[in-house]
Amino acid sequence: MDKKKFYITTPIYYINDVPHIGHTCTTVAADIVARYHRQKAEEVFFLTGTDEHGEKVAEAAAKEGLSPKDFCDRIAPRFEEAWKGLNISFDYFIRTTDPRHEKVVQEFIQRIYDRGDIYKDRYEGWYCTGCERFYTESELVDGKCPLHPNLPVERKSEENWFFKLSKYQTKLIELLEDPNTNYAFPESKRSEILAKLKSGIKDLSISREKVKWGIPVPWDPEHTIYVWFDALINYYSATQFLSGKEDFWPADFHLIAKDILWFHTVIWQAMLLSAGAALPKAVYTHSFYMIDGQKMSKSLGNVISPQQLVDLFGVDGTRFLIARSFPFDGDSDVGIGKFKERYNADLANNLGNLVSRVAKLSEGVVHSAPEIKENEEIREYIENFRFDEALNTVFKKYIDQTNDLLNKSEPWKLPKESQERQGVLGKCINNLLAAANYLTAFMPETAEKIEKVFVGAIKPLDKPLFPRIA
Numbered sequence: 266m267d268k269k270k271f272y273i274t275t276p277i278y279y280i281n282d283v284p285h286i287g288h289t290c291t292t293v294a295a296d297i298v299a300r301y302h303r304q305k306a307e308e309v310f311f312l313t314g315t316d317e318h319g320e321k322v323a324e325a326a327a328k329e330g331l332s333p334k335d336f337c338d339r340i341a342p343r344f345e346e347a348w349k350g351l352n353i354s355f356d357y358f359i360r361t362t363d364p365r366h367e368k369v370v371q372e373f374i375q376r377i378y379d380r381g382d383i384y385k386d387r388y389e390g391w392y393c394t395g396c397e398r399f400y401t402e403s404e405l406v407d408g409k410c411p412l413h414p415n416l417p418v419e420r421k422s423e424e425n426w427f428f429k430l431s432k433y434q435t436k437l438i439e440l441l442e443d444p445n446t447n448y449a450f451p452e453s454k455r456s457e458i459l460a461k462l463k464s465g466i467k468d469l470s471i472s473r474e475k476v477k478w479g480i481p482v483p484w485d486p487e488h489t490i491y492v493w494f495d496a497l498i499n500y501y502s503a504t505q506f507l508s509g510k511e512d513f514w515p516a517d518f519h520l521i522a523k524d525i526l527w528f529h530t531v532i533w534q535a536m537l538l539s540a541g542a543a544l545p546k547a548v549y550t551h552s553f554y555m556i557d558g559q560k561m562s563k564s565l566g567n568v569i570s571p572q573q574l575v576d577l578f579g580v581d582g583t584r585f586l587i588a589r590s591f592p593f594d595g596d597s598d599v600g601i602g603k604f605k606e607r608y609n610a611d612l613a614n615n616l617g618n619l620v621s622r623v624a625k626l627s628e629g630v631v632h633s634a635p636e637i638k639e640n641e642e643i644r645e646y647i648e649n650f651r652f653d654e655a656l657n658t659v660f661k662k663y664i665d666q667t668n669d670l671l672n673k674s675e676p677w678k679l680p681k682e683s684q685e686r687q688g689v690l691g692k693c694i695n696n697l698l699a700a701a702n703y704l705t706a707f708m709p710e711t712a713e714k715i716e717k718v719f720v721g722a723i724k725p726l727d728k729p730l731f732p733r734i735a
Contacts, residue, residue: 319492
């Protein structure tokens, strides 16, 4: 029998900047889910990458005295290296400057044009360079872009190609209101999108006449394709130009942050409907990280990089802290101080200390790996991106209970060869191996170390799994 296929994506990250904790949050979350599905013996395709066209990239390149392509070639590897440094198990890293992607984009937009869903018109409105999109007067907040209040919006008027987005308003509402076809999660985000859809939507400008750093419109090479229209197609294009990946479309999950909700739940779905392609099964939208109660920004100097976290907490420590604080359905307040407290409490004092104690007490004992049945509660939490609750369950059921058993039974006071001592330690070891099994998706290296310590002839740890941080 063929293995069940599972396809998950992160957004492709815009490379006018370098990786930060926001990118890290989404990528680690996707990796946890991808690893979990591999544990279930499914065939997984996990896609991430970089978004490399558009005005912002051209401007950033000019500031560095580089061509846009040279700038992209310099920055894109920083994302790939950051993810490798966090043990992210992506199957492919896509770049939108890849000629194979560009070819699929042109074919895709041509299908929409041939469908009669693209027309030429003049657009006048407020343009935000930060978002690379137009805003109506009513969408601005105090005359500013809601996402980039520090950037001025410009009044622009230009002739563009437009996509008949409004044509798909009714169909998208039907899909979102039907529980069998709803693709927007969690419920708060579905409600938000439905309300906005029902208030009416306008057609979308999908080309730029004055932005040269982009993919040419196939029937009008004087125009380039709007960067967002190009970027969204990456999820589909990778399955078309990579050998053996055609059957992975449609995606099981697009994992995104809330600032790009509209693009993924309305624009992308309408594009696919127009092109006659299958819709993704689910779009899961998480909220933001706040850093010590404030929005993360360069001007405040509170941006946290993935390397900063790895240097402090190690790879698995970082992955654990991201999962513990994952902003499931509301912003999550984090910071280096909060991370240190959580790391010391959960990993250094609890899990790491427990593994060390049990290993030392059991040295020399030969132990076989127990059969571990799937825990339905943990499975449901992981599949619904409720990582904190999944980890809470693992800790309460397998780690905290083992600590309690160890402290109550005090096996170190019993004779080494006694059945009572061996029975207590056997239960402790089985619990730790069960915990390792459930932690594999979150902390793969730690799970492997625990298994190596406790399966076969048990040996004490060479060094602490998680040394305390001052």
